[in-house]
Amino acid sequence: MRNLDFQKLVPAYVQGFESYQPSKPDPELMKAYGVDHLHRLNNNENALGPPPEVSTIVEKFPVKNVPVYPSGDCFYLRQKLAAFYGKTPDRFLIGNGSCEVISSVIKAFCEEGDNIITADQTFAVYEWVAEFSGFEARLIPLKNNRFDHRAMLDAMDENTKILFVCNPNNPTGTYWDTETMEAFLDEVDNRAIVVIDEAYFEYVEKEDYPDGMTLMERYPNVIVFRTFSKMYALAALRIGYLCGTADIVELVSRAHIVYSVNTLAQEAAVAALSNDGTFIRETLDMVGEAKKLLCGLFEERKLEYVCNEGNYLMVKVPLPDTLMYRMLMRKGIMVRTMTTFRFPNWIRVSLVQRPVMEAFCKAFVEVLDNR
Numbered sequence: 001m002r003n004l005d006f007q008k009l010v011p012a013y014v015q016g017f018e019s020y021q022p023s024k025p026d027p028e029l030m031k032a033y034g035v036d037h038l039h040r041l042n043n044n045e046n047a048l049g050p051p052p053e054v055s056t057i058v059e060k061f062p063v064k065n066v067p068v069y070p071s072g073d074c075f076y077l078r079q080k081l082a083a084f085y086g087k088t089p090d091r092f093l094i095g096n097g098s099c100e101v102i103s104s105v106i107k108a109f110c111e112e113g114d115n116i117i118t119a120d121q122t123f124a125v126y127e128w129v130a131e132f133s134g135f136e137a138r139l140i141p142l143k144n145n146r147f148d149h150r151a152m153l154d155a156m157d158e159n160t161k162i163l164f165v166c167n168p169n170n171p172t173g174t175y176w177d178t179e180t181m182e183a184f185l186d187e188v189d190n191r192a193i194v195v196i197d198e199a200y201f202e203y204v205e206k207e208d209y210p211d212g213m214t215l216m217e218r219y220p221n222v223i224v225f226r227t228f229s230k231m232y233a234l235a236a237l238r239i240g241y242l243c244g245t246a247d248i249v250e251l252v253s254r255a256h257i258v259y260s261v262n263t264l265a266q267e268a269a270v271a272a273l274s275n276d277g278t279f280i281r282e283t284l285d286m287v288g289e290a291k292k293l294l295c296g297l298f299e300e301r302k303l304e305y306v307c308n309e310g311n312y313l314m315v316k317v318p319l320p321d322t323l324m325y326r327m328l329m330r331k332g333i334m335v336r337t338m339t340t341f342r343f344p345n346w347i348r349v350s351l352v353q354r355p356v357m358e359a360f361c362k363a364f365v366e367v368l369d370n371r
C-alpha cells in the first residue's frame with residue numbers, strides 16, 4: 001500500500017490554516033491552577049442563567065424524546081419567532097449557534113475567487129470560515145474602535161459577496177447608529193449581502209441604535225443574525241438564527257445542515273422568548289452596575305479601557321495578557337486574552353453579578369500591585 005500523502009489531498013488554504021485551540025474544561029483548569037472555584041468572565045455568558053421559563057423545560061425534558069430526531073426546520077420555534085417579530089416563519093433559519101448560520105451564509109453565496117469584507121478586530125468566525133473555505137477575507141482596520149464604513153465600501157469589488165458588520169462590535173462594544181447604517185446600506189446599493197450580527201442586540205438601550213429586523217424591510221440584501229447564547233443564556237444548547245427575506249432564507253437553507261439543532265435547544269428557545277422581559281431588565285441592571293464598578297477601578301488606576309455596549313469590556317494591562325490570564329486564573333478568575341483578537345496586552349472581561357465583579361477587582365489589583 002502506498003503512503004498517505006496529505007499534501008496532495010488537502011487544499012492549500014486548509015493546510016495554511018491554524019486550528020482553534022478551545023479552552024480546557026473547568027475542572028481540568030481548576031486542577032491545573034490549584035483553585036476550588038472558577039468565575040467564567042471569558043465568554044460573555046449571562047451569569048444569571050436562562051429565564052425561569054427555560055429551567056422548567058430543561059429539567060422536565062422527557063427521556064422518551066431522546067431517541068427521536070428533532071424538527072428538521074425548527075417548526076415551532078420559527079412560528080414563535082414569527083409572532084415575536086411580526087414576520088412570517090419562512091423569514092427565519094435556525095442554526096447550531098449563530099456560528100453555524102455564518103457558515104451557511106458563506107457557503108450559499110461564495111464561490112472561488114469571491115471575498116467577504118469585515119473588520120480586523122471583531123468576532124473572528126466570519127474571517128475563519130471564509131479562509132478555511134478558500135475565500136478571501138478583507139479585514140478593514142477599526143477606526144476609533146468602530147467599524148470603518150467608508151473603508152469597507154472602498155474595499156468592495158465585483159467579487160465581494162458579503163459584508164459582515166458586528167453591531168455592537170465584539171469586543172469594542174461600539175455600534176453604527178441608524179444614520180450611519182442607512183448611509184452604508186444606501187451605498188452598498190444591493191451589490192452584496194450585508195450581514196448585521198446582532199448577537200448583543202438585547203444589551204443595547206441607545207435610542208439611535210438601529211434594529212436590523214426593521215431595516216431589512218427596506219433593504220432586501222440585509223441578513224440579521226441573533227443568538228440565544230448571550231442574553232438568553234442558552235450557550236450550552238447551541239442555538240442561534242438568521243432572519244432575511246424569504247428568498248434569501250430559502251437560498252441559505254440549501255447550504256445548511258438539516259437536523260443540526262437539537263430538540264431541547266428548540267424548546268428552550270421558545271420558552272426563552274416567552275419571558276415578559278423581566279429577565280432582560282435584571283440582566284441589564286446587573287451589567288450596568290458592573291460597568292460602573294470596573295470603569296471606576298480602571299479610571300483610578302489610570303488604565304486604558306474600552307467600555308461601550310454589550311455585557312463585556314476591555315482593559316489594557318501593563319503586562320502580557322497571557323501572563324495576566326495565568327495570574328488571575330490562580331485566583332479563580334478566567335478572563336479572555338485579546339492578542340488573538342489583535343489587541344495585544346488587552347483582556348476582555350464579561351460583566352456579571354456584583355460579588356463576582358468585586359472578586360475580579362480584588363484579584364486584578366493584587367496582580368497589578370504584586371508584579
Ligand SMILES: *Cc1c(COP(=O)(O)O)cnc(C)c1O
Nearest residue numbers: 097098099123170199227229240
Ligand atoms: C457569541 C457571538 C456569536 C455567536 O454565538 P453562538 O453561540 O454561535 O450563537 C456571534 N457573534 C458574535 C459577535 C458573538 O459574540
